[in-house]
Amino acid sequence: MFSEELWPENEKKCAVLRKPKQGRKRQELLAVALGVKVGVKGAFLWPPLKLFACSQISSLVRRAALTHNDNHFNYEKTHNFKVHTFRGPHWCEYCANFMWGLIAQGVRCSDCGLNVHKQCSKHVPNDCQPDLKRIKKVYCCDLTTLVKAHNTQRPMVVDICIREIEARGLKSEGLYRVSGFTEHIEDVKMAFDRDGEKADISANIYPDINIITGALKLYFRDLPIPVITYDTYPKFIEAAKISNADERLEAVHDVLMLLPPAHYETLRYLMIHLKKVTMNEKDNFMNAENLGIVFGPTLMRSPEDSTLTTLHDMRYQKLIVQILIENEDVLF
Structure with a gap:
């Protein structure tokens, strides 16, 4: 048995022994970050080199986090x-x-x-x-199938069209409400089906931004399974009928969690974009309610092929999209 008097002295010795080990581990970690080898006998790194190594470690951590997020x-x-x-x-x-x-x-x-x-x-x-x-075409192709085939988070059509709209059309009056020429919209559709992500939808080819918004809306309408899927449609409609605003918002959030990942990510990205549209309401005259009227029937369709059901649900479809836009930062 060690006496109590010997404990402090022994503890000091252990601490001295541990310090070099910890120092060596740190040296090795910094060396790995720099991609260099350090010797076993008292190797050390020049202080400025240490600072650079620390920044490299931070970069490695960030890249690891991004890789983890991509797995989602x-x-x-x-x-x-x-x-x-x-x-x-x-x-x-x-x-x-x-x-x-x-x-x-x-x-x-x-x-x-x-x-x-x-x-x-x-x-x-x-x-x-x-x-x-x-995969013979982009339009009319299942959403999850398309993103899996191209190994992307969202369909390329959504990304490319939204980038173009945000670059030159956010202040355009009646954005998404005003329709472009049908023939030109079909041309954009054919360009995506033929050329994929190389499709040229720039202002040089299509100066009217309403053609691009029309092509984006057509993509959503042509999906065999809507962005808001048939399975979740009844649950969204029931959530829209809740009178208490807080409870309704919570119910909408719960149903969002039931969407397939590709559908959820596409909807999230679109709502972020539509929120930007509403921030330019003074110029484009499009608020969340107006966009809800436009995108309600586009993003969600009743599994029942009934005109009566469609007419009855239109106000709830509009309300759901309006809620998603207004509360985009909370719901997603």
Whole structure:
């Protein structure tokens, strides 16, 4: 047993022994940041070099954080299986067994080309990685399929159109309310389908900004599954009917969390943009309510194909979009 008198002295010795170790670890960390090697015998770094190394470490931390955030957009996607007749012998890519028969031996994913038995398709994980060669167009393509195929956070159409609108159109009177020429809007659509992200929608080609806003609205209308999905539509309508403003806002936030990641990110980005539009209301005369009237039916469609339901829900559609714009900084 050590006596109490010896404790302080022993503790000091331990502290002395620990210091060089901690110092060496710090030296090694700084060296890694600089990409240099330090020797084992009393190596040291010149003080200015240390400062530079510390800045490099901060940069590494920031890059790691950005990489972590990017992983959020590694969206899951279900396979788009369709019955297929294979020519020649084929094996299931899930169970590895032979696919028997002369016709309709199995199913093939039209987005990534995965071939499996019909029964096996029920067990395949949601790991579809669409092949760009199979994506024939941008418009009318499923939103998640498009972002997975291009490995982006949002559809390119949304990014490119919004950048162009914010660059030269935020003060344009009646922005999004005024329609552009249909023929020119179709030209923009064809340009995106043909050229993808290389499509030229600059002022040199389309001086009227209403053509670009029209092309963006058309993209949303042409989606097979709306930005606000059919599954969440009834929940959003119910949330809009809540009379208490705070409870309504909370309910809207809860339903937003149910959206698929690609849909959520697209909606978030659009609402940030529309908020900027309302900040220029003195010039463009477009407030959140006006934009709600325009974008309500564009972003959300009833799963019921009923004219009566559509007419009945229009005021709630407008209200939901209005709430999303006005509370963009809180909801997203």
